[in-house]
Structure formats: structure tokens, C-alpha cells
Amino acid sequence: MATDSSATARKPIAEFFDKAGMLVVLAILFIACSLFVENFFSLANMKGLALAVSMTGMVSCTMLFCLAAGDFDLSIGSVVACAGVLAAVVMNKSESIALGVGAALGLGALVGFINGFVVAKLKINALITTLATMQIVRGFGFIISGGTAVGIGIEDFFGLGNSAFLGVPTPVWITAACFAMFGFILNRTVFGRDTLAVGGNSEASHLAGIAVTRVKIAIFTAQGVMAAFAGIVLSSRVTSGQPNTSQGFELEVISACVLGGVSLTGGVGSMAFVIAGVLIMGIVQNAMNLMNVATFYQYVARGLILLAAVLFDRWKRRKS
Amino acid sequence: MEFPGVKALDDVSFDVRAGSIHALMGENGAGKSTLLKILSGAYSPTGGALAINGGKRVFTNTADALAAGVAVIYQELHLVPEMSVAENLFLGHLPQRFGIVNRRALADAARKQLELIGENIDPWMKLGRLSLGQRQMVEIAKALTRGARIIAFDEPTSSLSDREVRRLFKIIRELRERGCAILYVSHRMEEIFELGDRITILRDGKHVETNELANLTRDAVVQRMVGRKLADIYNYTPRACGENGMIVEGLCGPGLSEPCSFNAKSGEIFGFFGLIGAGRSELMKLLFGATEKTAGRVTIGGKPLEIVSPREAIEAGVVLCPEDRKKEGIVPVRSVLENTNLSARRRKARAGVLVDESWEQSNARDRCAQLRVKTPSVRQLIRNLSGGNQQKVILGRWLSETVKVILLDEPTRGIDVGAKSEIYGIMQELAKSGVCVIVVSSELPEVLGVSDRIAVMRQGKIAAILERADANEEKLLKLALPLETQRAS
Numbered sequence: 001m002a003t004d005s006s007a008t009a010r011k012p013i014a015e016f017f018d019k020a021g022m023l024v025v026l027a028i029l030f031i032a033c034s035l036f037v038e039n040f041f042s043l044a045n046m047k048g049l050a051l052a053v054s055m056t057g058m059v060s061c062t063m064l065f066c067l068a069a070g071d072f073d074l075s076i077g078s079v080v081a082c083a084g085v086l087a088a089v090v091m092n093k094s095e096s097i098a099l100g101v102g103a104a105l106g107l108g109a110l111v112g113f114i115n116g117f118v119v120a121k122l123k124i125n126a127l128i129t130t131l132a133t134m135q136i137v138r139g140f141g142f143i144i145s146g147g148t149a150v151g152i153g154i155e156d157f158f159g160l161g162n163s164a165f166l167g168v169p170t171p172v173w174i175t176a177a178c179f180a181m182f183g184f185i186l187n188r189t190v191f192g193r194d195t196l197a198v199g200g201n202s203e204a205s206h207l208a209g210i211a212v213t214r215v216k217i218a219i220f221t222a223q224g225v226m227a228a229f230a231g232i233v234l235s236s237r238v239t240s241g242q243p244n245t246s247q248g249f250e251l252e253v254i255s256a257c258v259l260g261g262v263s264l265t266g267g268v269g270s271m272a273f274v275i276a277g278v279l280i281m282g283i284v285q286n287a288m289n290l291m292n293v294a295t296f297y298q299y300v301a302r303g304l305i306l307l308a309a310v311l312f313d314r315w316k317r318r319k320s
Numbered sequence: 321m322e323f324p325g326v327k328a329l330d331d332v333s334f335d336v337r338a339g340s341i342h343a344l345m346g347e348n349g350a351g352k353s354t355l356l357k358i359l360s361g362a363y364s365p366t367g368g369a370l371a372i373n374g375g376k377r378v379f380t381n382t383a384d385a386l387a388a389g390v391a392v393i394y395q396e397l398h399l400v401p402e403m404s405v406a407e408n409l410f411l412g413h414l415p416q417r418f419g420i421v422n423r424r425a426l427a428d429a430a431r432k433q434l435e436l437i438g439e440n441i442d443p444w445m446k447l448g449r450l451s452l453g454q455r456q457m458v459e460i461a462k463a464l465t466r467g468a469r470i471i472a473f474d475e476p477t478s479s480l481s482d483r484e485v486r487r488l489f490k491i492i493r494e495l496r497e498r499g500c501a502i503l504y505v506s507h508r509m510e511e512i513f514e515l516g517d518r519i520t521i522l523r524d525g526k527h528v529e530t531n532e533l534a535n536l537t538r539d540a541v542v543q544r545m546v547g548r549k550l551a552d553i554y555n556y557t558p559r560a561c562g563e564n565g566m567i568v569e570g571l572c573g574p575g576l577s578e579p580c581s582f583n584a585k586s587g588e589i590f591g592f593f594g595l596i597g598a599g600r601s602e603l604m605k606l607l608f609g610a611t612e613k614t615a616g617r618v619t620i621g622g623k624p625l626e627i628v629s630p631r632e633a634i635e636a637g638v639v640l641c642p643e644d645r646k647k648e649g650i651v652p653v654r655s656v657l658e659n660t661n662l663s664a665r666r667r668k669a670r671a672g673v674l675v676d677e678s679w680e681q682s683n684a685r686d687r688c689a690q691l692r693v694k695t696p697s698v699r700q701l702i703r704n705l706s707g708g709n710q711q712k713v714i715l716g717r718w719l720s721e722t723v724k725v726i727l728l729d730e731p732t733r734g735i736d737v738g739a740k741s742e743i744y745g746i747m748q749e750l751a752k753s754g755v756c757v758i759v760v761s762s763e764l765p766e767v768l769g770v771s772d773r774i775a776v777m778r779q780g781k782i783a784a785i786l787e788r789a790d791a792n793e794e795k796l797l798k799l800a801l802p803l804e805t806q807r808a809s
Contacts, residue, residue, distance in 0.1 A: 189674055200651035207610060
């Protein structure tokens with residue numbers, strides 16, 4: 001009996017840490033930064049922080065699905081840039097916001113669909129496929145823009161990225177909505193559960209009647225649309241389409257997801273943890289900026305954090 | 321050598337003598353492969369020790385084992401087909417100077433080693449061009465180049481021709497003469513009695529007996545392996561069969577050499593026996609729509625059906641428990657609940673989209689209770705369950721659907737005897753309730769024990785269909801063997 005009671009006494013704490021690992025890290029990090037980093041815990045900085053992570057946040061929603069299904073998408077940074085440029089060019093030509101946004105989203109959907117089709121149907125490795133489309137799409141961005149930033153002539157469009165509602169910037173609202181929506185899809189819909197099953201074992205899923213190809217194509221398409229949308233928001237924020245922007249963005253998003261415990265081999269991932277991952281990355285960057293850490297060192301720090309997170313995760317799994 | 325107290329093995333101790341061939345027998349899941357893995361250093365024992373020539377050893381990796389003179393020759397050979405025979409022989413310790421391989425020394429040494437076992441193979445031949453039997457010889461030569469004194473064979477004859485088996489036996493006997501200790505794992509009774517000096521029998525990870533083979537009869541060995549009389553684990557009871565089961569006419573597709581036709585009735589247990597590669601699993605995949613048929617007609621419950629995907633098969637009431645549970649059955653990183661509802665959730669979803677959590681919970685619990693799945697909770701990851709329980713969860717997945725035909729491909733492979741007999745019980749229940757049960761098995765006693773009728777497959781076609789009363793081990797084996805070896809023997 002004695003062993004019984006001690007086991008039940010220890011269990012909830014261990015289980016809590018096991019389940020809440022990254023959330024605890026996030027909380028500790030947040031508190032530490034609030035205490036020790038000057039100007040961190042201020043309304044202005046919080047707003048800035050939220051805005052800074054909003055793009056990563058949006059795209060990490062769909063990247064979570066992509067990774068959970070056992071795949072990868074490196075093309076998103078290029079899609080962000082190309083969609084922004086395309087939106088700018090189309091808007092300037094047609095003087096219609098709807099047309100510009102539509103064209104950019106269409107581009108994202110098309111790139112995503114091609115990624116998905118090649119990966120799921122033609123069974124080409126996702127890393128290679130999206131590495132190729134990443135370069136192709138980046139190239140198109142330069143071609144469309146002629147290699148320079150394209151200023152946008154319609155001022156109404158700037159509201160998307162620069163307005164605020166209840167004091168919170170619109171992109172942050174959008175990101176929050178994405179978190180809620182994709183979290184719901186992952187946990188509560190057949191599609192979400194199928195995604196995790198496909199990532200966990202695509203052959204078993206296929207033999208259990210799940211339309212694996214369709215699930216994967218849908219995920220990649222959603223990913224493309226999401227990246228394009230992020231590109232549109234970005235172009236609104238900076239009032240132009242920038243063909244050079246968001247290089248390395250894909251790695252930032254994947255890092256955030258992995259930090260949030262999403263397994264690169266697929267089958268494991270939760271929205272709450274991805275949000276934690278996104279915020280941890282954002283807070284670290286924000287704190288380093290506030291402490292005037294030179295950019296070069298920031299790269300090193302971010303890499304180390306990612307490595308530490310993955311090692312921690314492995315260690316935790318070994319233990320269990 | 322001794323192995324007391326090993327994990328997945330429970331307190332197993334026995335000794336293998338130098339200059340003797342020691343057979344290791346046991347059913348699937350009895351712990352033979354675990355034991356070999358420990359011997360080769362691939363697994364570490366959680367308790368107990370291994371003593372060689374009196375000195376205690378614990379291997380933490382395969383290099384340790386090799387250094388101690390222990391080599392395990394597995395069913396799937398650990399050779400690199402793209403490299404030459406010589407390079408394979410000396411893989412990891414190629415004769416070299418400053419990192420540059422000395423090709424002449426390599427060829428000479430390789431030739432010498434091959435001669436030692438009586439093989440005349442060009443050392444520069446690509447390994448991939450050798451026959452399976454020759455590759456096995458290379459593997460043995462490789463073990464000898466490392467000075468192996470203790471050599472374990474894991475089912476070495478499973479894919480060899482008759483002539484190759486004779487050669488292998490000759491080499492093994494020569495190794496014995498040279499004073500090697502040989503551990504020989506096989507299911508084939510004839511081989512054991514022909515080759516072995518002593519035998520150790522394992523059951524459910526426990527040591528049953530170690531004895532001189534001369535003291536035992538075949539029946540005695542079987543009885544010790546199974547632990548009870550053969551008949552009673554199958555729970556066979558004659559049933560009345562209906563008509564409308566699964567009618568297959570002229571089915572052609574990948575893996576089949578000739579059109580297949582058979583008629584399995586509802587309420588019947590229809591067995592498929594054959595050697596590995598006879599096309600049984602391929603046939604099951606075709607029936608389930610996992611591969612595409614090129615011709616033929618399938619009728620289920622009196623209705624002709626065109627099934628082109630597993631999803632359609634499931635909707636038509638045809639389900640498959642695949643052969644390779646790990647690769648094709650379970651989603652290891654997900655819970656028992658997720659694995660149970662993997663298919664049925666589509667049907668139960670609200671508006672076809674939203675997961676019905678409460679139904680899924682209760683369904684998973686019900687199936688676990690019904691099939692007596694041993695798991696602490698339905699939230700447990702399925703990979704933490706034993707093979708038998710994983711198989712039950714997959715069965716539970718299909719019992720959550722409306723099943724007319726259930727295809728079971730090696731349903732008891734790697735499962736302990738207790739769970740086996742439970743699965744046989746489930747098969748009987750299903751048949752009794754009017755489901756057409758089609759079961760593929762490579763184990764003769766099993767297929768004879770459970771089936772009402774048995775189809776024997778050979779080289780991609782159905783060779784014959786036998787009634788239960790007409791079938792026996794000898795007949796089935798004869799029908800299953802390729803025609804060439806039949807003529808040769």
C-alpha cells in the first residue's frame with residue numbers, strides 16, 4: 001500500500017511536466033524576461049512582440065499539419081514573397097484589392113497543390129519537391145517584380161496590416177483566429193485525426209480506408225494558401241511587394257513547430273504546443289533585440305535553442 | 321553460454337557446448353529472436369549474464385559480440401548487395417594502409433576465406449549477383465574471418481533450395497568438427513533432428529527444457545513447444561455455412577500468375593496455405609482493393625462489386641488485417657482509441673466532418689472489453705502494447721464496422737499462445753455470426769486447426785482447395801512446394 005500511495009502522489013506532477021513541458025518553459029521564459037529584461041513587460045512591447053510573431057504563427061498552423069502528416073514544406077518563404085509581389089502588381093494594374101488578393105491566394109493554392117500532387121501522388125520526397133518549388137517560386141517573384149520592391153497604390157489595402165481592433169493589431173487577431181480554427185480542425189474533425197494517422201503510418205492509414213493522397217494534397221494546398229495570405233498581410237504592412245523578403249522564413253516556422261514538440265517523422269503534434277513554440281522563438285528574439293544583442297549572435301542563439309529543445313525532447317522520450 | 325533472466329525472456333538459462341550443434345525451438349514469440357538479438361549485442365539484457373568459456377560478458381553493441389567471437393547469421397542477411405564479395409567479407413576492417421584499401425591483399429584474403437568453406441566465388445563479383453544460398457555462405461565466411469567461435473543461425477534454410485540446404489548442412493557440420501559452438505534456430509522439425517545434437521525449447525519467453533535430441537521424439541518436442549494438446553487451442557466447432565459469402569472468379573493482378581477463383585461462404589472459415597511468396601498476401605491485397613486487379617469478378621453477399629480502394633472495400637463490408645502489423649496495421653504513435661476508430665470514425669462523424677468524441681470513447685472501451693485487450697487505458701499509445709494486444713486492437717477496428725468478409729493475413733504471427741487461442745476464438749465467433757472469415761497462414765497446424773476448407777497457393781496461383789476432412793500436413797505441403805523441387809525429390 002505504501003508504494004501505491006507514493007506512486008499516485010508523484011504521478012500527477014510528473015505527468016504534468018510531461019504533458020506541459022514546453023508550456024512550462026514558455027511560462028518560465030516569459031516571467032524571467034519580464035523580470036530581467038528592461039522594457040519587456042510593457043504594453044508597447046507586448047504589441048510589438050505579438051505583431052512580430054503573427055506571420056510565423058499563421059503559417060505554423062498549416063506547417064503543423066504538414067509535419068504531422070509526415071511531410072515538409074520549404075517553399076513557404078518564397079510563396080510569401082511571390083504572393084506579396086503578385087498582389088502588388090495585380091492591384092496596381094487592376095486597381096482592385098479583391099483581384100490582387102485573389103490572384104495571390106490563387107498562386108498560393110496552385111503552388112501548394114503542385115507540391116501536394118508531386119509529393120503524394122508521384123511519391124517524390126517532400127524535401128526535394130519543395131526545395132525545387134521554393135526556388136521556382138522565388139524566381140517568379142523576381143521576374144514579376146523585375147527584381148525590385150513594387151509599391152502599392154491603393155491606400156485602403158494598408159488597413160489589413162496596419163489597423164488595430166481593441167488596441168490589438170489586425171494581423172494578431174488574424175493569427176489568433178488561425179490558431180483557434182486549425183486547432184479545432186486538428187482535434188475535432190475527421191480530417192485532423194486522419195492527418196495525424198497518415199503521419200503516424202501512411203500505409204496503415206491507407207489500409208484503414210483513409211484517402212491518404214487526398215489528405216496530403218489538401219494539407220499542402222492549405223499550406224500554400226496560408227503562406228500566400230501571410231504574404232498579402234506582409235505586403236499590406238510594408239505597403240509594397242518585396243521579392244527579397246522572408247528568406248529563411250520556412251526554417252523559422254519549422255523551428256517553431258519542432259520547438260512545439262511536433263515530430264518530424266509525423267503523427268505527433270498539438271496546436272497548444274506549437275503556439276508555445278512560436279511564442280518562445282518570438283520572446284527570445286524580442287528579448288535579444290531589447291538587450292541589443294547583435295544580429296549575428298541572434299542566429300547562434302536561435303540555433304542553440306532549437307538544438308536544445310530537440311535534445312530535451314529526445315531525452316524525455318528516452319526516459320519514458 | 322548462459323542467459324539467465326532476460327527481458328521478453330523470463331529467466332532463461334541454458335548452455336551451448338563447443339563442438340556441438342544446439343537447436344533452439346519455440347513458437348513465434350517464444351523469445352528465440354530476442355535471445356539471438358541479445359547474443360549479437362543488438363539488445364542489452366535487463367538481467368542475467370552471458371558466459372563464454374567461463375568468462376562473463378555483457379555486450380552493449382554488435383561490435384562487442386563480434387570481438388568476443390559471437391556471430392549471428394540472420395534470415396535477412398546483413399550484407400551490402402552493391403559491393404563486391406571481398407569487400408563484404410571484410411566490411412569494417414578492410415586491409416589498408418593510410419586509409420587506402422590494399423586490393424590485392426583483400427582479394428587474396430577473401431579467396432582464402434571462401435576456399436575454407438569450399439566456395440569458389442570470384443571475390444570481385446558483386447554480391448547482389450549471387451544466389452541466396454551463396455550469399456549465406458558469404459555471411460558464414462564473413463563470420464569466420466572475424467574469428468567467430470560461436471555461430472548462431474536464424475532460420476537459415478527458409479529461402480534456400482534443396483541443394484543449397486545440403487551444402488549448408490555440410491558446412492555447419494564442418495564448423496562443429498572445428499570446435500565451434502553452433503546455435504541453430506528453426507521451425508523445421510526434420511532439420512532439427514537431422515542436424516542437432518542437443519535442443520533447448522522455449523515457450524512464452526520461458527525455458528521449457530534442454531535435452532539431448534536423442535532423448536526426445538518429434539511429438540514430445542511439439543508438445544513442449546505448444547504446452548498443451550494441439551487440438552484444444554483452436555476452439556474448432558463445426559458450423560452451418562450460408563451461401564452468400566465472397567465469390568471470386570478469374571481474378572488477376574500483381575503477384576498472381578494465373579487467374580484465381582474460389583467461393584468462400586458466409587459463416588465459413590476459409591484458410592489459405594502456401595509458402596512465403598506464393599501470392600497469398602498479394603491476393604488479399606487485391607481482394608481489399610489495396611492493389612489494382614487487371615481482370616476478374618468479385619461478388620459479395622450476392623452483389624457483384626468493383627472494389628478499387630480499401631475505402632470502398634470497407635464500405636462494402638470487406639476488411640483486412642494485414643500481415644505486417646507494424647508496417648501496415650497500427651499507427652504506433654497514436655493511442656488505442658485512435659487506432660480503434662481509425663476507420664469507423666468516418667461513418668460516425670457528425671455532419672461527416674466533426675469527430676464524435678463520446679461515441680469514439682465508448683466504442684474503444686467496448687471493443688477493448690469485448691476482445692480483452694490488455695491496456696491500462698484507451699489513451700495508451702498502441703506501440704506500448706504487446707503484439708497480441710495490438711492485433712486485437714486492429715480486430716477491434718474492424719469489429720467497429722459492419723463486416724461481411726474479414727481477411728486475416730497471418731493473424732497470429734509473433735503472438736503468444738494465450739492471445740493466439742483468443743484470436744482463434746474470435747474467428748469462430750465471427751464465423752458463427754455469419755461473417756465470411758478468410759485466413760492466411762504459414763503455420764500448418766494453425767491452418768488445419770481453424771479452417772473449414774483450405775486453399776493451397778503455389779507460385780502465384782491456387783493449386784487446390786481441400787475440405788477440412790481431406791486435409792493433412794503432408795498433403796498441404798506437397799501442394800505448396802514448387803513443382804521443380806517436387807520432381808527433384
